[in-house]
Amino acid sequence: xxxxxxxxxxxxxxxxxxxxxxxxxxxxxxxxxxxxxxxxxxxxxxxxxxxxxxxxxxxxxxxxxxxxxxxxxxxxxxxxxxxxxxxxxxxxxxxxxxxxxxxxxxxxxxxxxxxxxxxxxxxxxxxxxxxxxxxxxxxxxxxxxxxxxxxxxxxxxxxxxxxxxxxxxxxxxxxxxxxxxxxxxxxxxxxxxxxxxxxxxxxxxxxxxxxxxxxxxxxxxxxxxxxxxxxxxxxxxxxxxxxxxxxxxxxxxxxxxxxxxxxxxxxxxxxxxxxxxxxxxxxxxxxxxxxxxxxxxxxxxxxxxxxxxxxxxxxxxxxxxxxxxxxxxxxxxxxxxxxxxxxxxxxxxxxxxxxxx
Amino acid sequence: xxxxxxxxxxxxxxxxxxxxxxxxxxxxxxxxxxxxxxxxxxxxxxxxxxxxxxxxxxxxxxxxxxxxxxxxxxxxxxxxxxxxxxxxxxxxxxxxxxxxxxxxxxxxxxxxxxxxxxxxxxxxxxxxxxxxxxxxxxxxxxxxxxxxxxxxxxxxxxxxxxxxxxxxxxxxxxxxxxxxxxxxxxxxxxxxxxxxxxxxxxxxxxxxxxxxxxxxxxxxxxxxxxxxxxxxxxxxxxxxxxxxxxxxxxxxxxxxxxxxxxxxxxxxxxxxxxxxxxxxxxxxxxxxxxxxxxxxxxxxxxxxxxxxxxxxxxxxxxxxxxxxxxxxxxxxxxxxxxxxxxxxxxxxxxxxxxxxx
Numbered sequence: 001x002x003x004x005x006x007x008x009x010x011x012x013x014x015x016x017x018x019x020x021x022x023x024x025x026x027x028x029x030x031x032x033x034x035x036x037x038x039x040x041x042x043x044x045x046x047x048x049x050x051x052x053x054x055x056x057x058x059x060x061x062x063x064x065x066x067x068x069x070x071x072x073x074x075x076x077x078x079x080x081x082x083x084x085x086x087x088x089x090x091x092x093x094x095x096x097x098x099x100x101x102x103x104x105x106x107x108x109x110x111x112x113x114x115x116x117x118x119x120x121x122x123x124x125x126x127x128x129x130x131x132x133x134x135x136x137x138x139x140x141x142x143x144x145x146x147x148x149x150x151x152x153x154x155x156x157x158x159x160x161x162x163x164x165x166x167x168x169x170x171x172x173x174x175x176x177x178x179x180x181x182x183x184x185x186x187x188x189x190x191x192x193x194x195x196x197x198x199x200x201x202x203x204x205x206x207x208x209x210x211x212x213x214x215x216x217x218x219x220x221x222x223x224x225x226x227x228x229x230x231x232x233x234x235x236x237x238x239x240x241x242x243x244x245x246x247x248x249x250x251x252x253x254x255x256x257x258x259x260x261x262x263x264x265x266x267x268x269x270x271x272x273x274x275x276x277x278x279x280x281x282x283x284x285x286x287x288x289x290x291x292x293x294x295x296x297x298x299x300x301x302x303x304x305x306x307x308x309x310x311x312x313x314x315x316x317x318x319x320x321x322x323x324x325x326x327x328x329x330x331x332x333x334x335x336x337x338x339x340x341x342x343x344x345x346x347x348x349x350x351x352x353x354x355x356x357x
Numbered sequence: 358x359x360x361x362x363x364x365x366x367x368x369x370x371x372x373x374x375x376x377x378x379x380x381x382x383x384x385x386x387x388x389x390x391x392x393x394x395x396x397x398x399x400x401x402x403x404x405x406x407x408x409x410x411x412x413x414x415x416x417x418x419x420x421x422x423x424x425x426x427x428x429x430x431x432x433x434x435x436x437x438x439x440x441x442x443x444x445x446x447x448x449x450x451x452x453x454x455x456x457x458x459x460x461x462x463x464x465x466x467x468x469x470x471x472x473x474x475x476x477x478x479x480x481x482x483x484x485x486x487x488x489x490x491x492x493x494x495x496x497x498x499x500x501x502x503x504x505x506x507x508x509x510x511x512x513x514x515x516x517x518x519x520x521x522x523x524x525x526x527x528x529x530x531x532x533x534x535x536x537x538x539x540x541x542x543x544x545x546x547x548x549x550x551x552x553x554x555x556x557x558x559x560x561x562x563x564x565x566x567x568x569x570x571x572x573x574x575x576x577x578x579x580x581x582x583x584x585x586x587x588x589x590x591x592x593x594x595x596x597x598x599x600x601x602x603x604x605x606x607x608x609x610x611x612x613x614x615x616x617x618x619x620x621x622x623x624x625x626x627x628x629x630x631x632x633x634x635x636x637x638x639x640x641x642x643x644x645x646x647x648x649x650x651x652x653x654x655x656x657x658x659x660x661x662x663x664x665x666x667x668x669x670x671x672x673x674x675x676x677x678x679x680x681x682x683x684x685x686x687x688x689x690x691x692x693x694x695x696x697x698x699x700x701x702x703x704x705x706x707x708x709x710x711x712x713x714x
Contacts, residue, residue, distance in 0.1 A: 174531055177695050180660035184668065224581075224616070227636045227658055227691075229675070259581070261619045262637055279584045280619055301584055303537035311541065318586070334584075338534050 224259025512570030581616025
């Protein structure tokens with residue numbers, strides 16, 4: 001066991017013990033919290049030796065589709081670190097398999113038959129999560145039953161435009177050229193696909209909340225491909241539709257917009273509780289644009305975890321300072337943690353965030 | 358020959374014939390021009406059938422290293438289209454071979470021994486362009502002797518931080534994780550490498566100007582990896598050093614900053630003539646931040662070339678409108694043209710830009 005691991009239930013040094021609802025959910029609602037909450041995108045993943053052990057036994061697909069194992073992966077970082085939230089271990093492409101899209105992971109997701117025609121788009125069945133992805137909902141239930149320190153569980157889905165990128169291109173790419181060209185060559189088909197994905201992800205997220213997820217996060221990982229005009233024309237209406245379908249639920253909604261600093265004025269109009277941003281955005285400016293009613297999540301550069309301890313502390317403190325003292329900041333990285341990160345650096349980062357006043 | 362090709366020397370329909378110095382150089386200096394000039398990043402490339410024919414005969418490396426062939430590739434788009442500038446056909450990695458860095462193209466550049474130690478950095482020899490990359494200078498001379506319509510020739514180099522990304526990582530990647538971690542783990546070594554690259558590229562660009570290049574462009578293709586703080590700490594001082602070394606030359610300097618919308622306040626302090634930006638930046642805002650003495654270059658989404666003609670025209674007009682009527686806008690894409698672009702769409706785009714009033 002690493003030197004920095006503390007026994008479950010131990011409050012962060014110098015901080016009040018987290019309540020059942022906890023610092024994370026308070027920050028989501030822009031309410032005061034005893035300390036700045038932190039969780040880390042991809043906190044369950046390859047940088048953890050215990051995760052690599054799990055993966056040595058089973059494939060990524062099997063891991064995701066086996067509730068006991070997916071729950072174990074979800075809980076691993078919570079057992080090792082004093083994180084303030086768990087996030088479901090899954091993949092944004094998983095519910096698309098429920099829609100009949102044949103996928104493989106090589107290791108990035110590869111769609112066997114990319115979607116390019118109206119007929120393919122209309123032929124996508126409705127997603128019925130209880131029938132199509134029951135293992136995800138079982139994972140949520142298992143995790144909820146075992147979470148240490150009353151930490152809340154975040155459910156998630158890919159945002160419609162980000163899913164469209166994979167579905168139209170067929171595989172990850174730097175430019176997602178085919179997807180972006182599709183928006184220009186077939187705007188009506190693109191909009192129809194986005195609507196269908198919006199409805200499917202609304203059903204998927206609502207089912208996660210019903211199974212016990214206490215916050216819901218949408219990943220717009222490829223927002224940075226779009227100019228503000230195309231973001232407003234394609235990505236944003238699909239998110240608005242999705243958010244409208246979920247607004248009746250009692251859980252906070254988080255919209256993560258990667259490389260979206262220039263998109264914040266458009267995002268400000270969305271009825272979400274939290275906006276997540278990457279390290280290229282200034283949190284001070286983002287908060288000014290979003291206004292006092294939206295919380296922000298982010299945004300340390302994942303590369304900063306490679307800095308010597310004092311320098312990492314300076315970088316983390318700069319993020320905390322930039323977010324300001326008003327309630328409503330959830331500390332996170334600006335993007336997923338890298339596989340070769342030292343877990344001890346993560347432990348130091350969490351202490352630094354919890355000790356910040 | 359495609360229907361839209363016009364005979365060399367024919368002025369754009371409805372516009373005055375370009376003068377010897379031309380609309381491009383006037384715009385670089387923020388001086389009035391008869392029409393909005395346009396050239397296209399990667400205008401010599403795979404979307405052109407004549408380029409694919411050339412490449413069917415020789416490898417990319419041979420093409421770059423053979424002045425007659427590199428000059429032919431440089432001139433191909435100028436013969437087909439009424440472009441207002443040519444850009445040297447080469448690769449940002451080419452001068453690094455002159456520094457003794459062993460490279461292959463697979464097809465992206467791969468560095469045989471990535472640079473990670475101070476000893477490797479100090480062991481880089483000084484670049485003497487006449488000795489180390491004479492074929493580049495011969496290409497510049499050949500192109501200058503054959504340019505149609507008095508179109509000027511742009512020489513170029515990679516910006517130091519962008520070159521560091523390739524040198525430290527060894528190959529292109531989405532995140533350039535090793536390079537970004539290097540900035541945090543070895544900041545002094547990173548700064549030393551940036552200085553050395555800055556000096557080498559200053560010598561390289563000065564030699565291109567001496568051989569006849571009429572404008573010099575620096576490609577900061579990976580600026581978007583850096584938060585404003587790290588951009589200001591690493592990338593910017595290296596560019597400032599490079600610009601200071603070139604400022605005595607009589608040619609305009611262009612700094613292309615990919616994904617750099619949030620970096621413009623830092624870029625505004627650089628003593629360059631033109632700043633190039635991608636399609637995610639608002640040209641109106643960029644011009645406001647940069648002030649009236651800097652020209653801007655960009656910024657149509659390369660995906661827009663896949664739109665139907667009327668829609669492409671609307672997109673191009675939006676860029677022209679956003680740049681405003683003050684002198685000092687050079688039309689371009691926001692990034693390199695995609696290999697599967699229809700050359701006829703390029704011809705339509707050029708007409709649209711030249712006819713804009």
